[in-house]
Amino acid sequence: MRNFFYKITGALSRFMYGRNGTDQLNLALLVFYIAICIPRAVTLALTNSALVRSIWDLLLLAMAVVIFFRMFSRNLPKRQAENQRFLAWWYPIKNQIAGVKQRRLDREHKYFTCKNCKTICRVPAGKGKIEITCPKCGNKIIGKS
Numbered sequence: 001m002r003n004f005f006y007k008i009t010g011a012l013s014r015f016m017y018g019r020n021g022t023d024q025l026n027l028a029l030l031v032f033y034i035a036i037c038i039p040r041a042v043t044l045a046l047t048n049s050a051l052v053r054s055i056w057d058l059l060l061l062a063m064a065v066v067i068f069f070r071m072f073s074r075n076l077p078k079r080q081a082e083n084q085r086f087l088a089w090w091y092p093i094k095n096q097i098a099g100v101k102q103r104r105l106d107r108e109h110k111y112f113t114c115k116n117c118k119t120i121c122r123v124p125a126g127k128g129k130i131e132i133t134c135p136k137c138g139n140k141i142i143g144k145s
């Protein structure tokens with residue numbers, strides 16, 4: 001059994017050698033693929049239409065084709081460039097989400113977004129009504145902390 005397992009993993013890694021495999025873009029596509037199943041189930045429960053079903057299934061099929069194509073692709077420079085483009089788009093969004101989460105957990109400070117330059121200014125909480133000067137552009141923000 002152990003031997004069999006080694007044979008399978010060996011064959012698989014030989015097959016995947018020189019191929020793109022799973023990168024962040026493929027993982028994101030997979031998550032999106034799974035997430036699509038929710039609106040698909042909802043719309044199918046509401047309409048029960050064959051047309052709606054085939055549109056969803058076509059979309060899922062197209063996504064599966066893209067995922068498998070990217071996974072087994074031997075054109076690594078092109079796949080890596082796609083992945084980099086995806087990361088350049090995704091990382092700022094990811095950081096923003098992480099920032100919002102962190103600011104929500106922070107009870108010691110209040111956060112104000114400058115209307116002029118969108119800089120986020122942090123002040124200690126519980127000081128009442130205050131005037132904040134944006135450190136970046138000098139714009140005045142009046143708020144309650």
Ligand SMILES: [Zn+2]
Pocket residue numbers: 114115116117118119134135136137138139
């Ligand atoms: Zn500003």
